[in-house]
Amino acid sequence: MKPVRTLARVMLSGIFVVSGARNLQNPGRLVPAAKPVTDRAAPLIQNLHPRLPTDTETLIRANAATQLVGGLMLATGKFTRPAALVLAGTLVPTTVAGHPFWTADDPATRNNNQIHFLKNLGLFGGLLLAAADTEGRPGLRWRAGHRINHSRRSMQRAVRTARREAKIAVRTAATARRLPG
Known part of the structure; x- marks a missing residue:
């Protein structure tokens, strides 16, 4: 079963590695779509720490770098469960900013964004499965319960x-x- 897990992780991580690298190199093309989301997130970020950057391009770069590193970690099998959770977290603002099908007036644009939204929803589900996968080894909950019973x-x-x-x-x-x- 290990080859299937390895192959599935590599396949799942591919989109994050490629789009993370692309968006890290050229974040400017995403600024118009991301600006409404980053403008709403900026006060929350400022509440966390006043020195954190809140400009749209920097946030796009941070998200892209996180996706690139998380995708590489998932693909190489290093810290796969945390990497999958982090990637799932980065997918939320990406999906909301990039594919708001509910705001599109043009039927073709609405349909295209809805397809991409659902694709990202499927990726989110795959990441949740990867985050829950213990690779056939017992999880911490089982081990703790087993130890208590023992x-x-x-x-x-x-x-x-x-x-x-x-x-x-x-x-x-x-x-x-x-x-x-």
């Missing part, structure tokens, strides 16, 4: 053994008292 069973065995040994000790003591000494 500890509980060990304690129950210890209690049963102590009771058994106590009963044996009581019988031995009672037998020793009855013996003529």
